[in-house]
Amino acid sequence: MPALNVLTLNAHMGFSLSRRRFVLPALREAIRSVSADLVFLQEVLGAHAHHARRHADWPEEPQYEFLADTTWTQHAYGRNAAYPHGHHGNALLSKFAILRHRNHDVSVQGHEERGLLHCVVDVPGGGAELHAVCAHLGLRESHRRRQLALLCALVAGIPAEAPLVVAGDFNDWRGSGHPMLAGCGLREAFLAEHGRFARSFPSRLPVLPLDRIYVRGAIARDAQVLGGRPWSRLSDHAPLLARIEW
Numbered sequence: 001m002p003a004l005n006v007l008t009l010n011a012h013m014g015f016s017l018s019r020r021r022f023v024l025p026a027l028r029e030a031i032r033s034v035s036a037d038l039v040f041l042q043e044v045l046g047a048h049a050h051h052a053r054r055h056a057d058w059p060e061e062p063q064y065e066f067l068a069d070t071t072w073t074q075h076a077y078g079r080n081a082a083y084p085h086g087h088h089g090n091a092l093l094s095k096f097a098i099l100r101h102r103n104h105d106v107s108v109q110g111h112e113e114r115g116l117l118h119c120v121v122d123v124p125g126g127g128a129e130l131h132a133v134c135a136h137l138g139l140r141e142s143h144r145r146r147q148l149a150l151l152c153a154l155v156a157g158i159p160a161e162a163p164l165v166v167a168g169d170f171n172d173w174r175g176s177g178h179p180m181l182a183g184c185g186l187r188e189a190f191l192a193e194h195g196r197f198a199r200s201f202p203s204r205l206p207v208l209p210l211d212r213i214y215v216r217g218a219i220a221r222d223a224q225v226l227g228g229r230p231w232s233r234l235s236d237h238a239p240l241l242a243r244i245e246w
Helices: 024-034 049-054 063-068 141-156 178-183 189-194
Strands: 003-010 038-048 074-083 086-094 097-105 115-122 130-136 164-169 211-216 219-225 240-245
Touching: 003 024, 003 164, 003 211, 024 063, 038 049, 038 063, 038 074, 038 130, 038 164, 049 086, 063 074, 063 086, 074 097, 086 097, 086 115, 086 130, 115 141, 130 141, 141 164, 141 178, 189 211, 189 219, 189 240, 211 219, 211 240
Parallel strands: 003 038, 130 164
Antiparallel strands: 003 240, 038 086, 074 086, 074 115, 097 115, 115 130, 164 211, 219 240
């Protein structure tokens, strides 16, 4: 069976939990150490002129390109929020060819900008193309219900025989949105393996289950939260890691 490791992380725009330290170089080293084949990133900066002037080690390229470096030869970015001094969004880093990608705007007008980055990945020996959706949903439950409905519509348009991974920051600490996703055929990795969602926030003492890894047409194994150092010093979320087989 084809298999790969997937990691999902809210990158917190390259800053520590308190936002006092710029930690992107250390975050790159930590992500490299995990040997993930696909990395789902949320809140990653495409550009930020103010931060670039304040930090001597600010990279010249977008954060997702800096993180990808030479380890992940392919990357895709979906801009969610734009402002006068820059923009941020979701990104996928991949060791395999990204055949095509599209960012779906699921923002609720007048509130925080959110998106679903849908990528199609060519995994050698994988048979059907792998579909990967990087998600970042809203803070309000009413907004998430609308966004989850759009996610289910996206899932419904993906061929049923294709392996699918949906991962990211769902902001669903109560788990109230899970029945909608289960209803559209998605299985959550931690719930299936451990009987509960992964606690990932805040990173220094995770108590809230905000992040998820869902699959369809595939099996998720060895799901784990990467807690403690160095991760607790690199973002406000702890990363999730799982092995996906199909």
